Amino acid sequence: MATINPRFGEELKKYGAFDFNACYNCGNCTAVCSLSTEDDSFPREMVRFSVLGLEDDIKSSLKPWLCYYCGECTTNCPRTAYPGELMMSLRRWLTSVYDWTGLSGLLYKSLPLSIFAFILAALGVIIFSVQEKFDLATIMHYGHYFEMYAILTVFGVILLPNIIRMWWFVILKPEIKVSFKNYLSGFWELMVHMFTQKRALGCDDNQLRWFEHFILVIGYLGLLFTTVVLDWFSSGSLFITVLGYLLSIIVFTITVIFVSERIRKKKELSKFSQPSDWLFVIWLFLMGLSAFGVRVFIDTKILENNIWIYLLHLIILVQWALIIVPFGKWTHFLYRSFAMYFAKLR
Ligand code: SF4
Ligand code: SF4
Numbered sequence: 001m002a003t004i005n006p007r008f009g010e011e012l013k014k015y016g017a018f019d020f021n022a023c024y025n026c027g028n029c030t031a032v033c034s035l036s037t038e039d040d041s042f043p044r045e046m047v048r049f050s051v052l053g054l055e056d057d058i059k060s061s062l063k064p065w066l067c068y069y070c071g072e073c074t075t076n077c078p079r080t081a082y083p084g085e086l087m088m089s090l091r092r093w094l095t096s097v098y099d100w101t102g103l104s105g106l107l108y109k110s111l112p113l114s115i116f117a118f119i120l121a122a123l124g125v126i127i128f129s130v131q132e133k134f135d136l137a138t139i140m141h142y143g144h145y146f147e148m149y150a151i152l153t154v155f156g157v158i159l160l161p162n163i164i165r166m167w168w169f170v171i172l173k174p175e176i177k178v179s180f181k182n183y184l185s186g187f188w189e190l191m192v193h194m195f196t197q198k199r200a201l202g203c204d205d206n207q208l209r210w211f212e213h214f215i216l217v218i219g220y221l222g223l224l225f226t227t228v229v230l231d232w233f234s235s236g237s238l239f240i241t242v243l244g245y246l247l248s249i250i251v252f253t254i255t256v257i258f259v260s261e262r263i264r265k266k267k268e269l270s271k272f273s274q275p276s277d278w279l280f281v282i283w284l285f286l287m288g289l290s291a292f293g294v295r296v297f298i299d300t301k302i303l304e305n306n307i308w309i310y311l312l313h314l315i316i317l318v319q320w321a322l323i324i325v326p327f328g329k330w331t332h333f334l335y336r337s338f339a340m341y342f343a344k345l346r
Helices: 008-013 028-032 042-052 055-059 082-097 103-109 111-131 136-172 181-186 187-196 199-202 207-228 238-266 275-299 309-329 330-345
Strands: none
Touching: 008 042, 008 082, 028 042, 042 055, 042 082, 055 082, 082 103, 082 136, 082 330, 103 111, 103 309, 111 136, 111 275, 111 309, 111 330, 136 207, 136 309, 136 330, 181 187, 187 199, 187 207, 187 330, 199 207, 207 238, 207 275, 238 275, 309 330
């Protein structure tokens, strides 16, 4: 029997949802949603579940991840119940449900706590730099190690267990039988969605947004590869140097577009930004820009006397790797891709 949490609506509001109780269940939102299908019908059902407090049903649902937030449903809702924003809030809430540490939920709900975590990370870098007497070579050496080990640790300790928890909620707990062969054959779907997010193309008038997002993912992953594997900051190769410049320019240019859209609030998906949305785009922008700056200082041979640019980059990197990637909006990239995979299995 389904359990009802009468306080679920109040809890969801802490993740950005509002006015969804105004829904009178007309179904307009589902009718206009170009991604909703007969088998996977949303967002009306998710609005209903949220109003009723059917927490367990939402936990086992993949539907919040099947929405790409075009905002059509919100535009056409006769009760201004903001179903698109509700779907976004459910994704934030689910992120906190999957996270075994509980930190995602705390950080999503509290901006002061997020700021405290950012300050703590910055202090960690500053204290380490003081201990190392601001020796550039040593700090850069450990900075590179941090890049490598932070990725492995965050994935192994936080993200992988969280994906297993997601699998538990959506496949194992509802006792959905999936053969090993299907797990293997569906894996291709996971890779395709992870790198292309092609489902977003199904949203009306979303092609430009999809393209910007696609270029950003390629730029971000490419920059990660160039700095971590190809060791961009120490490389003497012209090819790697130019590649790093190009990728960092892509990252900070596209994020400038995303930030300006959130400021102008013209599109539905940019109208109601939560702190986690701002932190994600701004830190991605800062990562691209500061990495670009470090390499410019290396190439103009002024880094030795301007170590502050590398320290700034390292602080941004540590905050990104230890806060935004494991507990912030970055995880949407991962959960959405796995949602496509699990949806295929189901
Ligand atoms: S959210 Fe709006 S459009 Fe959707 S069912 Fe409710 S009232 Fe109708
Ligand atoms: S925001 Fe767009 S994709 Fe998401 S439920 Fe609404 S209409 Fe569908």
